[in-house]
Amino acid sequence: MHFKYNFHIDFMKHSKKFMLFSIIVTLLGVVFLFSEGLNRGVDFKAGTTLDINAGKTIEKAKAKEIITNAGEPTGIITPGGERVSIRFDKVLSQDEVIKIKQGFVTAYGDKVSLEENTVDTSLADELAQKAIYAVLIASVFIMIYVAIRFEWRFAVSAIVALLHDAFFVISVFSIFHLEVNLTFVAAILTIVGYSINDTIVIFDRIRENLRFAKIKNYDDLKHLVNASVSQTLTRSINTVLTVFVGALLLFILGGESIRNFSLAMLIGLLCGAYSSILIASPLWAMLKKNSLHSGRKTAAPAKS
Structure with missing residues (x-):
């Protein structure tokens, strides 16, 4: 053969x-x-992910400071230049989201945009x-x-x-x-x-x-x-x-x-x-x- x-x-x-x-x-x-x-990840676990674009480079330490000042647990921060992704293990209320966004606006100006992704337990x-x-x-x-x-x-x-x-x-x-x-x-x-x-x-x-x-x-x-x-x-x-x-x-x-x-x-x-x-x-x-x-x-x- x-x-x-x-x-x-x-x-x-x-x-x-x-x-x-x-x-x-x-x-x-x-x-x-x-x-x-x-x-x-947040897709398979209850929680909220915030994707924030500031138009300027966002430092991880600064993002952590803003979140702490907003009265929230730090969460998992993933920096990416002008964007930062923050994952929280709990579902944030609208007031809490607005408070975090306001902190970034104060630090980086009015060009800050925020995208929210929330998944509940079920x-x-x-x-x-x-x-x-x-x-x-x-x-x-x-x-x-x-x-x-x-x-x-x-x-x-x-x-x-x-x-x-x-x-x-x-x-x-x-x-x-x-x-x-x-x-x-x-x-x-x-x-x-x-x-x-x-x-x-x-x-x-x-x-x-x-x-x-x-x-x-x-x-x-x-x-x-x-x-x-x-x-x-x-x-x-x-x-x-x-x-x-x-x-x-x-x-x-x-x-x-x-x-x-x-x-x-x-x-x-x-x-x-x-x-x-x-x-x-x-x-x-x-x-x-x-x-x-x-x-x-x-x-x-x-x-x-």
Whole structure:
């Protein structure tokens, strides 16, 4: 059985080591999620966020002073040049918002503008639940699609890789206590899309090669997977790099409001490429290996 491709890399040789690494990271993420939880932003937690634009550079110390003079707890202050974002863990009344704005007007002049974003407890809980449902529903439909287009082994492998990517990003945000909000959910759903795209490209090549291959044992199966991944490696790398550069520029040049979205995308893109090549494909081979054994037993002649 011979295939032509430019890369000669034995991806299957160390597949168990990569899977062990992923399992360790996943378990570490579970520990942090249960012990630390997620740093839920105002979208998933009751509170008020004020985005203030003064037309002048706002110092963090000055913003803290203005809020303290207004009689409010400091909150989480995120400066960004002429803009500052302040998140409070309680819902501010209109009088309290006006008092804070007046403090900035006094310090920076009449050009101060303020944008208020308030979420109450019931809405925060509802948004958190719907975010989880969105990821789960997307995963179920992807699994059904892959199972219909390919076979159940491809579907199981694709979903394992997909959930691995999503959970890896969630684990990183939990470990470093980064804020999780609606833009983070958008990033997770985007990552799911790119991850399944990479996986489908490789699976499509595996299925095509499988049609002309004579698989007699697990070594033949490993060779087929190595060849298929190698044949699609250039395309996978180019696709990831193209999107990665865009996400990196957003992370460097974008504002604070999309910083975590960009970071989640950067981590997810790298993780998606890794899982498609080193998790999904080897896992499919392992599942397919069992069918080779069962096929052999079925084909064995009956003893008279």
